[in-house]
Amino acid sequence: MKRVIFAAAAIAMAASTAFAAPKRAELKVWESAGPEKTFVQHVIKAYKKVNPKVKVTYEPVEATDARAKIELDGPAGVGADIFVTPHDHIGALVQGGHVLPVDDADAYMADFLDMARVGATYDGVVYGYPLGSETYALFYNKDILPEAPKTWDEVVAYAKKFNNKAENKYALVWPVADGYYGYMFMESFGAPLFGPKGNDRKQHNLNSPAAIKGLTYFQNLRKQILDIPAADASGDFCNAEFTEGKAAMIITGPWKINDFKKAGINFGITTVPAFPGTNHPANTFAGVRLAFVSSYSEFPEEAKEFAKFMTSKEMLQMRFEDTDQIPPRKDIVTDNELSNGIKEQLKYATPMPTIPQLGTYWNAMGSAYSGIWDGDNVKTSLDAAAASMEAAK
Structure with a gap:
């Protein structure tokens, strides 16, 4: 009799596990405070309308500090799913196994400037999602x-x-x-x-x-x-x-x-x-400011989708309005007195x-x-x- 009861309990548990609702994806984004914070918050709000099933939160981490922080927090399971850092960190990030490559990179990069592609690529593989060109x-x-x-x-x-x-x-x-x-x-x-x-x-x-x-x-x-x-x-x-x-x-x-x-x-x-x-x-x-998807993310596919959304034409146009930083896309034209000075200097700038x-x-x-x-x-x-x-x- 006891064996029957235990068997029934096991079957019930297996059934409940099989039909349990999948865990809701939750993503954490690291980016600098200041105008960049405003941009990320705007993206999160816009993304919620597109994909309400994914919860996205922002945590302020300066872009120049993100690489060192992901190296510690990523393996500990408390790091960001998406983090932003300058492109010169890409070599160390890739060699350390901290970031995932971009899916369908050729199609994704088609709308970006050559400088952005160079900055987002390491050893022939694209890892970064370009957010801005700067010098x-x-x-x-x-x-x-x-x-x-x-x-x-x-x-x-x-x-x-x-x-x-x-x-x-x-x-x-x-x-x-x-x-x-x-x-x-x-x-x-x-x-x-x-x-x-x-x-x-x-x-x-x-x-x-x-x-x-x-x-x-x-x-x-x-x-x-x-x-x-x-x-x-x-x-x-x-x-x-x-x-x-x-x-x-x-x-x-x-x-x-x-x-x-x-x-x-x-x-x-x-x-x-x-x-x-x-x-x-x-x-x-x-420099090219890049978003990266952490290799430690529990939800890598959702993180990649958010990173692509964050670097879409509509979002990077919004980023320019929030930050005055030059979008690295071919399909966005900017023209104001201040950003034009940066764009002119970029003609004489060498990617790190x-x-x-x-x-x-x-x-x-x-x-x-x-x-x-x-x-x-x-x-x-x-x-x-x-x-x-x-x-x-």
Whole structure:
């Protein structure tokens, strides 16, 4: 009798399991706070109308922090299903097994710019969902400086009239120890990182004659333009200087447009001035902001569907309206005074390399830029950076 009861119970349990409703998909999205947060919230609201069965929540994680966070939180089961980060992290993300490839990549990428495809691809496979194209440019306060300088020689000449160290007033500010901005002193003087295609670690060019020339020029700018220690020229300091009208110009990117608008600054955006011996704006680093689907997601198919929805024409048009950041799609045309300055600088921008050795560049050259700005020997500093690159795996 007991065997019959147990058998019946087992059958009932199996039946209930077989007919149980599938678990509702729940997705978590990581993206930076600020205007990007507004965009993601708009996407979540729009997606709910399209697919109400999927619950999507937003969690603020700065794009530059997302890779390190997914490496820890993903395996622990508490990471995001979709996260946003710059494209230069793609190599480490793929090699670490943290992200999933894009399904039907050729069809999906057909509407995106070549730059976006390059940034979203690693070792011939597309992993990223492009959200925005970005680089840094010259922002200038029109109430202080009605017309922006075209060359660094003009910046130096203007600094002689404008600078007042006692009042913390400087013609131009930028985070001098940040390798993202410092790169313009390499490529503009003829030292492209990892060679012309950005994929050969042996051609790092960190201590090449061209790099030494560019970083010597960089070092000489301290006394002429921004005579403060590298540690003091942080992003927060530079943003505050420009916001408070103590700096006439700042080199930064489209992620600051909304903040400066809210601060009521009458500003324009144009290309970074040309260096001596060149006849075009400075060469800068370009980035593609990408969404990735985590390989740890419990709902990978739903996450991929949301990522494609987030990067659709309609959503990226909305993103431009929310953030003023350039959509990387061919079928979206933007035209406003501020974004046009970024678009013009993008013509002279090189996508950041995606090989994992870029991580060594950030660490080694961050130290070099800081030390050189503060007076260290240029060649010695660059030789040390090169040695770190060559010793890295």
